[in-house]
Amino acid sequence: MKQVAIGIDIGGTTTSIGVVDREGNILYEKKPQLSTPLKKDNPTGSEIISEKLLGDYINLLVEEIKAAIEVVAKINPEIGVMGIGIGAPNGNYYTGTIEHAPNLPFTGVIPFAKLIQDKFPQIKHVRLTNDANAAALGEMIFGGGKEMDNFVMITLGTGLGSGIIVNGDLVYGADGFAGEIGHTTIGRGTRLCGCGSRGHLEAYCSATGIKRTVYELLAKDNNSESELADIPFNQMTSKIVFEAAERGDKLAKEVFDYTGDLLGEALADTVHHLSPEAIFLFGGPVAAGDYIFKPTKESLERHLLPIFKNKVKILPSGLKMGSAAIIGASALVWKELEKHGY
Amino acid sequence: MKQVAIGIDIGGTTTSIGVVDREGNILYEKKPQLSTPLKKDNPTGSEIISEKLLGDYINLLVEEIKAAIEVVAKINPEIGVMGIGIGAPNGNYYTGTIEHAPNLPFTGVIPFAKLIQDKFPQIKHVRLTNDANAAALGEMIFGGGKEMDNFVMITLGTGLGSGIIVNGDLVYGADGFAGEIGHTTIGRGTRLCGCGSRGHLEAYCSATGIKRTVYELLAKDNNSESELADIPFNQMTSKIVFEAAERGDKLAKEVFDYTGDLLGEALADTVHHLSPEAIFLFGGPVAAGDYIFKPTKESLERHLLPIFKNKVKILPSGLKMGSAAIIGASALVWKELEKHGY
Numbered sequence: 310m311k312q313v314a315i316g317i318d319i320g321g322t323t324t325s326i327g328v329v330d331r332e333g334n335i336l337y338e339k340k341p342q343l344s345t346p347l348k349k350d351n352p353t354g355s356e357i358i359s360e361k362l363l364g365d366y367i368n369l370l371v372e373e374i375k376a377a378i379e380v381v382a383k384i385n386p387e388i389g390v391m392g393i394g395i396g397a398p399n400g401n402y403y404t405g406t407i408e409h410a411p412n413l414p415f416t417g418v419i420p421f422a423k424l425i426q427d428k429f430p431q432i433k434h435v436r437l438t439n440d441a442n443a444a445a446l447g448e449m450i451f452g453g454g455k456e457m458d459n460f461v462m463i464t465l466g467t468g469l470g471s472g473i474i475v476n477g478d479l480v481y482g483a484d485g486f487a488g489e490i491g492h493t494t495i496g497r498g499t500r501l502c503g504c505g506s507r508g509h510l511e512a513y514c515s516a517t518g519i520k521r522t523v524y525e526l527l528a529k530d531n532n533s534e535s536e537l538a539d540i541p542f543n544q545m546t547s548k549i550v551f552e553a554a555e556r557g558d559k560l561a562k563e564v565f566d567y568t569g570d571l572l573g574e575a576l577a578d579t580v581h582h583l584s585p586e587a588i589f590l591f592g593g594p595v596a597a598g599d600y601i602f603k604p605t606k607e608s609l610e611r612h613l614l615p616i617f618k619n620k621v622k623i624l625p626s627g628l629k630m631g632s633a634a635i636i637g638a639s640a641l642v643w644k645e646l647e648k649h650g651y
Numbered sequence: 652m653k654q655v656a657i658g659i660d661i662g663g664t665t666t667s668i669g670v671v672d673r674e675g676n677i678l679y680e681k682k683p684q685l686s687t688p689l690k691k692d693n694p695t696g697s698e699i700i701s702e703k704l705l706g707d708y709i710n711l712l713v714e715e716i717k718a719a720i721e722v723v724a725k726i727n728p729e730i731g732v733m734g735i736g737i738g739a740p741n742g743n744y745y746t747g748t749i750e751h752a753p754n755l756p757f758t759g760v761i762p763f764a765k766l767i768q769d770k771f772p773q774i775k776h777v778r779l780t781n782d783a784n785a786a787a788l789g790e791m792i793f794g795g796g797k798e799m800d801n802f803v804m805i806t807l808g809t810g811l812g813s814g815i816i817v818n819g820d821l822v823y824g825a826d827g828f829a830g831e832i833g834h835t836t837i838g839r840g841t842r843l844c845g846c847g848s849r850g851h852l853e854a855y856c857s858a859t860g861i862k863r864t865v866y867e868l869l870a871k872d873n874n875s876e877s878e879l880a881d882i883p884f885n886q887m888t889s890k891i892v893f894e895a896a897e898r899g900d901k902l903a904k905e906v907f908d909y910t911g912d913l914l915g916e917a918l919a920d921t922v923h924h925l926s927p928e929a930i931f932l933f934g935g936p937v938a939a940g941d942y943i944f945k946p947t948k949e950s951l952e953r954h955l956l957p958i959f960k961n962k963v964k965i966l967p968s969g970l971k972m973g974s975a976a977i978i979g980a981s982a983l984v985w986k987e988l989e990k991h992g993y
Binding site for chain 2: 399408409457458459460473475476478480481482483484485486487488489490492493494495496504506574577578579581582583584585586612614615616617620621
């Protein structure tokens with residue numbers, strides 16, 4: 310029998326579904342991705358609308374899971390579906406619930422894993438956590454963290470997500486929500502964070518944070534000769550900043566220096582907590598390579614206690630951008646099997 | 652056979668030695684405490700002086716360990732010494748070494764556990780970690796953390812020490828030094844930390860930090876009517892500040908508010924990493940009760956993501972002040988036995 314797992318990643322706008330084998334190969338992936346129900350379809354947080362949207366979404370997922378299994382079973386009838394792993398915003402591993410997710414239209418605490426499990430009683434393991442935790446598991450099982458017992462995964466996207474591995478296990482904490490490093494306070498400035506507070510790390514060090522830094526520096530230095538000065542806020546991406554840096558744009562380089570400087574300082578606090586072997590960076594901004602890694606490393610070292618200096622690696626994730634979400638979600642299942650010794 | 656462990660705590664000026672049973676009772680404690688070799692006896696960091704001081708210190712400890720075992724064996728000849736636990740500054744659990752401890756006269760990396768082990772080949776477990784990690788183990792085995800798998804121990808003394816429990820185990824990290832929350836950056840002001848950096852938490856939130864805050868606020872507000880304005884810097888203690896607060900001294904209360912405000916903000920970052928069930932505070936300033944707990948809790952809650960609010964307890968340590976060091980060190984041995992299932 311060939312063991313496979315279903316990996317589902319619930320993003321803010323799209324949902325990915327795929328079938329992954331135990332070596333981390335994606336045997337099937339739904340293309341195009343499904344639409345995630347949108348917050349704006351339930352702007353007032355109505356419970357009735359929430360229930361309707363949730364019911365439709367669960368039905369859609371169930372159909373797509375069945376279709377995925379069917380496709381893979383046609384190629385290899387010997388497959389055994391060992392479980393379903395789900396990465397979801399505000400996903401609680403212990404309870405399998407999605408709780409008060411600010412970017413989803415569902416209200417309150419949704420027993421999401423149970424709703425899926427009820428439709429597939431024959432599948433033993435249905436597990437759910439947030440996307441960054443799932444990515445950390447993916448990194449441990451299939452990526453650069455294979456030989457490591459202690460590392461931290463940082464995902465740089467719209468926000469800054471994180472997953473923490475201690476003693477070879479993901480840290481879920483007392484309530485199932487550990488690993489929210491993006492919401493630690495960086496203390497410089499007062500940028501509004503997606504969570505409603507100010508000064509949080511993810512408001513500075515994320516794809517969105519990089520964009521914001523461009524305009525903060527433009528405002529500060531009135532740097533009209535930068536090519537970034539001709540691009541509207543809503544069109545700016547970390548890729549554009551990277552390409553400008555490659556062409557020698559001073560402001561673009563300064564944006565990465567500023568980002569790395571803050572990220573390194575914040576990650577020093579993480580090292581002072583956990584003393585990881587490595588910190589993996591994942592996401593769009595990672596493509597900027599040394600523009601972001603160099604200032605991050607320098608700032609990290611500058612802020613570390615002597616006993617920690619020159620020990621912690623800052624590495625690009627070993628997971629591929631496009632497939633990491635599904636592979637990370639499937640890793641929830643493989644980790645579960647590992648715990649049970651099969 | 653009655654199982655006992657030797658607990659040794661190496662402080663900056665004194666060293667405690669005791670014999671502890673598996674219920675956490677101290678059967679013997681060396682009084683007065685031994686003197687720890689002082690940094691000032693080797694101000695230039697000479698290797699020759701370091702070796703001499705270390706040799707004498709090890710010999711002294713060996714004599715005192717033998718004497719301690721003898722005293723306890725006289726009362727109960729059936730004792731079995733299961734191990735020796737040592738709490739030491741910059742103590743590395745994995746290697747049993749004391750590494751570049753800034754407050755000790757020993758240079759470089761000292762194989763301290765091995766030096767003791769060599770003198771007691773018949774004792775199976777000689778284990779070493781830093782004092783705050785030892786205290787966290789003591790809290791888990793004998794204190795308020797008995798029923799908890801995830802908590803954080805904060806010790807407020809000359810500095811701010813910390814020990815982190817995740818999934819029922821102490822977090823040592825990749826290199827054995829995890830749990831240095833005192834050296835995370837709090838970002839307000841630029842106070843010099845004992846480690847030589849500026850702006851670290853322990854420069855604000857520790858017994859010493861409280862003292863410093865008194866004089867910072869005196870300087871800032873020229874608050875000459877406070878009773879604290881009549882006490883020299885070198886005589887100030889957190890106990891004096893507490894007693895002044897009890898008498899209604901406004902500045903004294905403000906000092907605790909300021910301390911708690913910063914501590915709560917920093918601990919929110921810890922919660923965002925680890926989501927512990929509780930954070931235990933230990934040390935002299937804890938005697939101030941609500942003066943310090945109330946502002947800490949309020950600030951913590953203010954800085955937490957909604958999913959973490961009203962979940963994390965801030966509690967006084969369940970360990971007694973005088974005996975915590977020895978009991979914590981002995982807990983290293985009990986944890987070791989637990990791991991080996993006996």
